[in-house]
Amino acid sequence: MDLRFDVVVIGGGHAGAEAAAAAARCGARTLLLTHRLDALGEMSCNPAIGGVGKGHLVREVDALDGLMGRAADAAGIHFKLLNRSKGPAVRGPRAQADRGLYRRAIRALLEETLGLTLRAGVAEGLERGVDGGIDAVLTGDGARIACGAVVVTAGTFLRGEIHLGPERQPAGRHGDPASLGLALSLAALGLPVRRLKTGTPPRLDGRTIDWAAVEPQPGDDPAEPLSWMTERITGPQVSCGITATTPETHAIIRANLGRAPVHSGQIQGPGPRYCPSIEDKVVRFAERERHQIFLEPEGLDDPTVYPNGISTSLPRDVQDAVIASIPGLSRARILRHGYAIEYDHLDPRALRPGLEVREVPRLFLAGQVNGTTGYEEAAAQGLLAGINAAHRAGGGREPRVLLRTEAYAGVLVDDLVTQGVTEPYRMLTARAEHRLRLRADNAGLRLTERGIAWGCVGPERAARHRAFARAVEDALARARAELATPAALALAGIPVNQDGIPRSLLEVMALPAAAGPALEAAFPWLRDLPRGVREQLETEALYAPYLSRQAAEFAALEREERLPIPEDVDFASIAGLSTEMRQRLASARPATLGSAGRVPGITPAALVALAGHLRRAHSAARAGAA
């Protein structure tokens, strides 16, 4: 059987689903190849999407017309806007989803995507062409699928190994086989491979939990949707519960530490520090007497409960004892024990900023295989990899990238391809230098126009976005232009210094004393603004004084981010760079001068030398062209 597609996506997790849908939206004839179609959109760990930093990524995926936000809204059973008491820049929308509903939502979105074919099968190998790039994917059932580009989203399936106490078994996700053929094929490409570890808690039968003994945690009402396209959440909502470990729990864990694979030396790969196993927490924070546990229902019709906070790979009998020692869980039945999983990831520094492998043209990697953790991080990479794969298959050469100054997705990819990872990489707002600009609430204003240019945004969103963006722009222009004198403001009940200097509405809105009714009295047209537009105005006003003070630095950074370092630059030939600097740059291969500045250990002097070289090369190229 011989088939041909523009783009083949291997893997149907969060990266794979977004990659396939994005490539197809961009007009590429796309095939999604995955072990099992019924596992499309599987949430293999915590059934929650979003959060601080992660919610920002979901909104960015959504702004480029991706699937994750819409699917989460359709499947969400508990919504919460994190950091509600803080400013809009760090508020993170989060939803807990019904696992089954989420799978169904993703499946439905994929099936309705034009130009996308879904196929169950195992990728056994990658066929390389004369230029060393990928020409075709070979499947387990003997098919050869020719393609213009391939996106591999192998998750933890590469040499995955599950640890549960002394038990070890090769596997990807629970119950799924590890991808040995694909792993061998990727190994044959000679890409740099490293090992990481992550873990998951035991799953409980919600019918055996004493819900009266735990603190209820209801969701927000009204719920804040994850997708900008969702008007409101209509699905039924449930409450979560909060309990905590006890000194008895900790004593049980301490007595059995020697049987934990992480501590017995059975597991070598480093795990994430922000998601430590309960045995790690007990060891590292010995002084704490309790660790919080969130009991998160996995579905409306599914009794499974995810006890968030006690990821573990202790032996089964110890897990049983640990659960029984926790208030509310004394009679809880474990449906499936927790485990740790070790897996291979590819060093993402081998990638170009478009997520294409530098040494293997037309091969794109996205998601956990690049050393990240989290559905949202995977989705954002998948989306960008899909866009770039489609672009590449269509003959495009320059990668389609988002800058750090533009998007969390840009921060994510830049961190990966220039810094690499030392632990599973999770998005945090602290990673973004320009946090006040990169908000969950303005993802569309930041990115949708770009998505339209790239071809990955459908007409419905494009039309709605443009109307909204125009309304915001008009309102902002008016708020900057409209002035009120201190006397007029005082009359309206807004106290300001009576210095005779008129203030713009935008300035007045930044004042803590400028409450809604008083503002509306002074500027009646505010009443007629749609809620979303008004919110953008208020947020811009809130941050404007701070943003303007950082404007010069922001502009300088953006210039450096836009000064590209050619792929074929030979760092050894740049005079003025020490051997150490040459080695550091050659191994990180930063794509821009800005990225070069973030390579660990690079000195300002080395940057000057590099900038000089780039400037010279650039003007030589211009002179040559003229």
Add this chain to the structure above:
Amino acid sequence: MDTIFALATAPGRAAIAVLRLSGPGSREMLAGLCGRLPTPRQASLRRLRDAKGAVLDEALVLWLPGPASYTGEDSAELHLHGGAAVVEGVGAALVALGARPAEAGEFTRRAVLNGRMDLTAAEGVIDLIEAETATQRRQALRLAGGGLAALSASWSDRLADLLARQEALIEFEDEGLPGALEREVAAGIEALAGEMAARLAGDVGGERVREGLSIAILGPPNAGKSSLLNALVGREAAIVSARAGTTRDVVEVRMVLAGLPVVLADTAGLREAADEVEAEGVRRALGRGEEADLVLALLPCDAPPDPATLALLARRPCLVVASKADFGGAGSGGMPAGGLAVSARTGAGMDELRRALEAEVARLAPGAGETLLARPRHRAAIRDALGWLAEASKAPLPELRADALREALRALGRLTGRVGAEEILDRVFAEFCIGK
């Protein structure tokens, strides 16, 4: 684009110090300093004044309009008299006009970016930048424990901790963080800002650089004080005679020790005076001994220690010198331990004395050993950081406080090197139990 300035000549005492100015504001700032712009590229003598009209210096001024300048921008060179106070004064006037001290290598960076320098030339200059940074690092190490550099490194460390806590509050609100965290951060900001402000206000080392450390040579009559002074400065500054009581007033000589200006004072010998004039001389000598940053106490080897000089040792920071070592008899009863035996006549022990003096001078003026180029840069960075800390204190939202702390850290980073996001996160995860 900012307008920047820096000392182009080696810091320290010299006949001439060349200050370079570059950037779009150069024309106006130069006019602000010297009134009328000189003809381009022609050395002209001008009187430099600050905003209040006070004369700063009479200097040779070069106006170098871009693009035909070192950086490719409008530039100027000021050939100042090489005193520390002059350079500082002109620097302060430039800051008042809106310029800022250049970062290390910034002139060259601009030159390269503006295509004014080809690669070979840039390479040479970059070597120089590296050398300069290495020197600064050595100096910072030498001054560890008291130097501004070491101090700013510790500030930077504390600031990174505060930022880590603030970031934890933002990233992990539902992870059971300690309840007092927010208050701790606020208190930490106050404490740090207070220390930085106090340090800026009372920059004692800086004062000493401007005015010079004072060292008084004291001892009994005919101990060889004037001979020692002459031997130290290498010329006949004080009248030397074998007769006791020759120096009746204080003789001052300026010299450079450890790169710092020093005023060395020769005084009348301490004894019961025979006449009014000599008595006044002794009174002044003692007064000098009380005011000096350091006393060189001279006890001749050929006589028993003098009680008046010994009494001074107990009160003031002293370096004890056993003079006339060539006469032998060192170690005569009562000579304080640790005295350096020297002979101004034969030169024996003079090198050791000079080294001991230099060590004392470096100890007395912490931070002052850093280059003059670095010092205004340090102050500007600390002032910047302090401004952001004030911003952090009154920030109405947690993310604005974090942002202000980041900026403060960035400002200090100009002294101590960049502190990246990853390092902040390391601190978060080391301190708090994060992860549900």
